[in-house]
Amino acid sequence: MAKPRRIIALNLGSQTIGLAEFRTEPRGGLVLQKYGLREALIDPANPKLDEAEVACLSELIAELEVQHCEVNYAIAPQSVFARFVKLPALEKEKIQQIIAFEAQQNVPFPMDEVVWDYQLIRGAGAEQIEVALVAIKADLLNDINKAVEEATLKTAIVDVATMALYNAFRYNYDGLDGCSLLVDIGARTSNLLFIESQRVFSRSIPIGGSSVTAVIAREFGEPFAEADFRKKRDGIVRVECEDRESADPETGRISELMRSAITRLYAEVVRSISHYCGQQHGNTPQRIFLCGGTAVARFVREFFREKLQLPVEFLNPFQNVTIAPGVPIEELSRSAHLLGEVVGLALRSIRDCPMSFNLRPVTVTKRRALERRRPFFVMAAAAIVLAVFGWGFYYAHAARIIRAGMEKITTINKPMRAAEEEIDKVRQQAGILDTVSLPLVTAINDRFFWVQLLEDLNARLPKDDIWITQLAPTSGGQPLGFDDELESTTKSSGPLVIDGLSLRGLYLYNPKQQEVVVDYFRNLVGSSFFKIDPNNQARAIKSTIPDNAEWAFPYELALDLKTPVKLP
Numbered sequence: 001m002a003k004p005r006r007i008i009a010l011n012l013g014s015q016t017i018g019l020a021e022f023r024t025e026p027r028g029g030l031v032l033q034k035y036g037l038r039e040a041l042i043d044p045a046n047p048k049l050d051e052a053e054v055a056c057l058s059e060l061i062a063e064l065e066v067q068h069c070e071v072n073y074a075i076a077p078q079s080v081f082a083r084f085v086k087l088p089a090l091e092k093e094k095i096q097q098i099i100a101f102e103a104q105q106n107v108p109f110p111m112d113e114v115v116w117d118y119q120l121i122r123g124a125g126a127e128q129i130e131v132a133l134v135a136i137k138a139d140l141l142n143d144i145n146k147a148v149e150e151a152t153l154k155t156a157i158v159d160v161a162t163m164a165l166y167n168a169f170r171y172n173y174d175g176l177d178g179c180s181l182l183v184d185i186g187a188r189t190s191n192l193l194f195i196e197s198q199r200v201f202s203r204s205i206p207i208g209g210s211s212v213t214a215v216i217a218r219e220f221g222e223p224f225a226e227a228d229f230r231k232k233r234d235g236i237v238r239v240e241c242e243d244r245e246s247a248d249p250e251t252g253r254i255s256e257l258m259r260s261a262i263t264r265l266y267a268e269v270v271r272s273i274s275h276y277c278g279q280q281h282g283n284t285p286q287r288i289f290l291c292g293g294t295a296v297a298r299f300v301r302e303f304f305r306e307k308l309q310l311p312v313e314f315l316n317p318f319q320n321v322t323i324a325p326g327v328p329i330e331e332l333s334r335s336a337h338l339l340g341e342v343v344g345l346a347l348r349s350i351r352d353c354p355m356s357f358n359l360r361p362v363t364v365t366k367r368r369a370l371e372r373r374r375p376f377f378v379m380a381a382a383a384i385v386l387a388v389f390g391w392g393f394y395y396a397h398a399a400r401i402i403r404a405g406m407e408k409i410t411t412i413n414k415p416m417r418a419a420e421e422e423i424d425k426v427r428q429q430a431g432i433l434d435t436v437s438l439p440l441v442t443a444i445n446d447r448f449f450w451v452q453l454l455e456d457l458n459a460r461l462p463k464d465d466i467w468i469t470q471l472a473p474t475s476g477g478q479p480l481g482f483d484d485e486l487e488s489t490t491k492s493s494g495p496l497v498i499d500g501l502s503l504r505g506l507y508l509y510n511p512k513q514q515e516v517v518v519d520y521f522r523n524l525v526g527s528s529f530f531k532i533d534p535n536n537q538a539r540a541i542k543s544t545i546p547d548n549a550e551w552a553f554p555y556e557l558a559l560d561l562k563t564p565v566k567l568p
Contacts, residue, residue: 004031008066008153009345010057010073011161012144013338015039015187015210016293017053019060020342023324024350031322035342036060037335057151072157072345073148074164075359077204078189080136081107081114082160084121084201084280087129095120099131107135115141117357119163121199130199134160134357145361155364157348162191162202163355164344165291169195170354171347172319173289181285182315183269183304184340185209185292190265194276194285198354201280205268209294212261216254230254237262237299262300266307291315291337317343449565453529457503460523466507466516466555474500474558499564501530503557509550517541517555524559531560 004023007030011018020035038056061067083106087098099118104111116135145155162184169182179196187210194201212235217227234251235258276282288310290301295314305312317340323329332339347353360368454471461468472479475496507516521541525534532540542556 009342011341168344178286185294470504
């Protein structure tokens, strides 16, 4: 018989933290061994909520003695973005691609900044595929996971509290027909789960117990902790048939505030039912299940029963869970409405659940992958050590053989080295001859340079309405003189090079007018002799604007040579 498996489940609620230890039964069921609940009673506006949660979590871990165990934990739904998306029926190969696209469209954050997962709700034989998407900011998830692991737990599965609650409901109430509405009245939000057949739809409402406590604190001008104690002591949700007068005005005022908050929640529940039936094509709920910390306030169940005219009861997540002998039954019955999430989390380790989200941080995923490969690393390290010794022996033997071979090669190479010295001398002589012949080769090549350049200028000249009248070499943008002037310039400034040409000519009065010069310029852009910027024709073209009084007009082109020509 297999040894019972130990499962640790943790629910990180907004105000209440639940931690439980389960064992597996031989037939695959769950056995609750022990559990603990702690309230982190902090004002929702207080930014140090995480510190209070870590302190409560550390107390629970020490109390239940589950240090260094793997844990399945759930994140409060207000920290997670959830969306239900309907897609047309697709082949399996395309579903992943379409869902990734839908996630980019629906998640209001860059995808590289979130951790997300999805679950197909309906797909077999349906006209549409319904997909549940959940996403959480990566930095927020890392902070939460860091707090859990600093409390000596090791992350296995990261779920969403509402989806863990849904798995627990399916496990304990799977035989119900029709639609059931699960109302989880938490500290910061109230979460609605519409459950029927094999589908689910959830909605989060920003009304919870902490909002009522905050109103009481403002009403009576007292700290948040004292207001929460007053709410639990005096809070009553009065039904319509009950006398609203109270002997204690403060108690009556608290009851009014409680009823106001629950009435607003009721209005949102009615609106959500209408949305589910109209937009999601679901059925009207036939029964209501309540859970969460505020659900057990006095007369909350009677309020919903009166308003909705439906059977209302508290969720019991332990109907199909075995309770170990050491667990106090009476205390558990008073806390069962707070433990649905931990039951759903424990189920993730023993069976395939209807909702199987896992929002593990990237660091945890990488670490677990590394742990799975650790035995292979150990074996690889042992193989490397053996290989090192083997190669060492091999190389020692090979070195002896190589040394003997090198001695033979050295004897053979002596005549070859003498021949190599002779070859080096011939190479040096060939280099000297190349240096002497280079100016002669250059002069021969330059004989044809100007002929080829003129042929290129003439070939690119438009056939009609334009001709060249003068060509003048330039150096540094200035035209070069000849004879005495050139000789004096050379003596004063050193050797000159021709780096450009000044081309002058005329174009006839024609329909295109000065555009014929621009056409010539564009033809010269493709020349291999000139360096021309096609986007800066104003630098190269100097033309006149024609009028009707002249039959021909001068133009001038300043052309830079790609290869300057040295003057002898």
